[in-house]
Amino acid sequence: MKQSELLRVENLRTYFYSQGRTVRAVEDVSFSVQQGSTVCLVGESGSGKSATAFSILNLIPKSMGRVVAGKVLYGGEDLLRISQRRQRTILGNEIAMIFQEPAAALNPVCTVGEQIAEVLRTHKQCSAREARRQAKAMLDRVGIPDAQRRLDDYPHQLSGGMRQRAMIAIALSCRPKLLIADEPTTALDATVQSQILGLLHELQADTGMALLFITHDLSVVAEIADRVLVMYAGRIVEEGDVMQIFDDPWMPYTRGLLKARPGLHSGDGSSRRLSAVPGDPPDLANLSIGCSFRPRCCHAAADCAYRPPDLETVRGHSVRCMHWRQIVEAAGEPEAVL
Amino acid sequence: MPPEMPEAQRIELRAKLGLNDDIATQYLRYGEALLRGDFGQSFFSKRPVVELFMERVPNTLLLTVPAFVLSVAIGLCGGLWAALRHNSLFDRSLTTATVVMQAIPNFVVGIATILIFSLSLRLLPSGGMGTWKHFILPVITLALATCANTAHLVRTCMLEVLAQDYMRYARSKGLSPAVVVLKHGLRNAILPVLTIMGLQFGGLVAGAVVTESVFAWPGAGRLVIDAVMKRDFALLQFGILVFSAAIIFANLLVDVAYGLLDPRIRER
Numbered sequence: 001m002k003q004s005e006l007l008r009v010e011n012l013r014t015y016f017y018s019q020g021r022t023v024r025a026v027e028d029v030s031f032s033v034q035q036g037s038t039v040c041l042v043g044e045s046g047s048g049k050s051a052t053a054f055s056i057l058n059l060i061p062k063s064m065g066r067v068v069a070g071k072v073l074y075g076g077e078d079l080l081r082i083s084q085r086r087q088r089t090i091l092g093n094e095i096a097m098i099f100q101e102p103a104a105a106l107n108p109v110c111t112v113g114e115q116i117a118e119v120l121r122t123h124k125q126c127s128a129r130e131a132r133r134q135a136k137a138m139l140d141r142v143g144i145p146d147a148q149r150r151l152d153d154y155p156h157q158l159s160g161g162m163r164q165r166a167m168i169a170i171a172l173s174c175r176p177k178l179l180i181a182d183e184p185t186t187a188l189d190a191t192v193q194s195q196i197l198g199l200l201h202e203l204q205a206d207t208g209m210a211l212l213f214i215t216h217d218l219s220v221v222a223e224i225a226d227r228v229l230v231m232y233a234g235r236i237v238e239e240g241d242v243m244q245i246f247d248d249p250w251m252p253y254t255r256g257l258l259k260a261r262p263g264l265h266s267g268d269g270s271s272r273r274l275s276a277v278p279g280d281p282p283d284l285a286n287l288s289i290g291c292s293f294r295p296r297c298c299h300a301a302a303d304c305a306y307r308p309p310d311l312e313t314v315r316g317h318s319v320r321c322m323h324w325r326q327i328v329e330a331a332g333e334p335e336a337v338l
Numbered sequence: 339m340p341p342e343m344p345e346a347q348r349i350e351l352r353a354k355l356g357l358n359d360d361i362a363t364q365y366l367r368y369g370e371a372l373l374r375g376d377f378g379q380s381f382f383s384k385r386p387v388v389e390l391f392m393e394r395v396p397n398t399l400l401l402t403v404p405a406f407v408l409s410v411a412i413g414l415c416g417g418l419w420a421a422l423r424h425n426s427l428f429d430r431s432l433t434t435a436t437v438v439m440q441a442i443p444n445f446v447v448g449i450a451t452i453l454i455f456s457l458s459l460r461l462l463p464s465g466g467m468g469t470w471k472h473f474i475l476p477v478i479t480l481a482l483a484t485c486a487n488t489a490h491l492v493r494t495c496m497l498e499v500l501a502q503d504y505m506r507y508a509r510s511k512g513l514s515p516a517v518v519v520l521k522h523g524l525r526n527a528i529l530p531v532l533t534i535m536g537l538q539f540g541g542l543v544a545g546a547v548v549t550e551s552v553f554a555w556p557g558a559g560r561l562v563i564d565a566v567m568k569r570d571f572a573l574l575q576f577g578i579l580v581f582s583a584a585i586i587f588a589n590l591l592v593d594v595a596y597g598l599l600d601p602r603i604r605e606r
Contacts, residue, residue: 054506059506059509061501061506063424088512088514091509091510091511092510092513093512096511097507097510099506099507104502105506105507107522108601108602109525109599109601109602110521110522118511118513118517119511119513122511122512122517123512154602156601156602
């Protein structure tokens with residue numbers, strides 16, 4: 001099946017303003033999502049992953065900041081420039097989102113059934129009865145037992161995993177073409193996490209929707225991604241297919257992240273110490289002109305401090321580092337991380 | 339008892355009212371009478387206090403009910419709009435106005451409106467009951483203090499709710515702004531407001547007592563004030579009893595409504 005482009009983000013810039021400072025949360029981010037594919041947006045907290053997701057949906061609170069530049073092209077339209085009315089026909093319908101904390105995102109005073117039904121009534125003009133019937137079918141579909149009774153439950157009556165399932169049911173009720181998942185498994189324990197990932201995978205195979213998955217967890221990325229975007233300090237620093245990123249990472253930051261991942265096999269059987277990427281992410285309100293990863297990079301050279309690196313693309317694999325060739329060569333065979 | 343009363347009459351009256359018994363006995367006698375539904379008679383008109391009181395209650399309701407509705411309407415709309423337009427000119431003016439309004443006592447507002455609208459502009463009557471024009475000043479006076487309180491609280495609660503994840507989530511579902519703000523926002527923000535509304539009912543009753551006096555409104559509040567002035571204890575006691583019962587009932591109503599609106603309360 002020939003894949004075609006579903007969503008393209010071009011030169012997105014989102015700034016937050018607080019106490020007279022400008023925080024450059026998303027800086028010149030471009031990428032595209034193919035129909036039915038899974039794109040993972042990876043990075044530490046504060047790297048601009050969630051800000052990118054909320055910018056795509058134009059949901060950055062006005063009191064906090066705004067998208068200052070860029071385009072989000074979807075079906076020939078720029079989601080950032082169409083009318084709010086038009087936007088609302090796409091949100092929750094063709095592009096749906098699930099949040100990190102279902103406990104905070106679900107309305108505490110509305111029943112689960114009502115929260116699914118209202119999406120169906122808004123976008124599919126269903127009758128209340130039909131919406132309720134479909135809501136029950138959705139709860140069944142996402143594996144919530146005793147769905148008929150759960151319809152009348154409130155979010156606080158469900159467990160964390162069930163709440164995330166309910167949120168997935170809400171998101172998928174209108175059969176979206178793109179699902180944006182903002183760290184949907186971070187708040188869950190490991191067993192539930194793999195159940196939810198399995199469910200998402202299954203639903204994706206079923207409906208053919210694309211998935212933009214935001215996470216800081218590389219083991220999740222290895223499991224589900226087709227394409228990986230690594231973000232650092234608001235920029236994409238490496239982008240490639242999942243094999244390119246895991247087998248042959250170019251950017252020193254990505255290499256560091258992969259090393260920081262607990263692995264089951266360490267080759268010679270001895271236990272390998274986890275090596276975290278040293279240092280802290282930079283202050284996004286006060287970025288230097290050079291490479292923003294330079295202070296934490298063990299390969300930093302003199303020119304890294306004043307020359308901003310461009311995104312360089314070779315065979316569909318992009319990297320934002322001036323010295324990546326030397327670094328990869330010097331390191332020789334990358335460590336077996338997969 | 340008026341001080342100029344002759345000594346012989348005074349002794350006779352004390353015996354008749356049972357004032358020579360000790361306090362505990364008097365109190366028990368009063369309590370027992372209450373249980374029998376006997377609330378006593380006014381010292382002056384010699385009519386049962388219940389009858390006197392009930393004659394006046396409709397007038398008070400005519401004043402407090404519209405005032406309460408007006409207060410809630412203005413408070414909700416004002417507070418909501420200020421929260422949605424946070425830091426706008428409207429928001430700032432409303433916040434300032436609510437602080438000022440909460441600081442000014444009821445009777446000052448009443449007297450000020452009389453000065454302006456009755457004496458200077460000669461637009462509205464300064465007191466008494468009769469035409470619809472008589473309602474305007476007392477209702478507004480009574481509503482102003484509580485509506486400032488409500489507006490302030492609605493604004494604060496709504497601002498807090500607007501920052502919640504579920505509001506952004508509701509928007510991400512493509513719901514209309516009205517649904518997002520009213521169904522997902524206000525339903526959550528209204529809960530603490532409801533508690534205060536119950537407490538405000540007490541303030542409204544107190545306000546009615548003052549407002550009725552200022553505007554010479556023949557309601558239950560003024561009856562109680564008159565009872566205080568004339569030391570008509572049986573009437574005063576009954577007035578306080580009714581007001582207290584009303585406030586307790588209002589708070590009970592709030593608790594029940596709270597349970598209906600917030601499923602998390604219902605569980606416990």
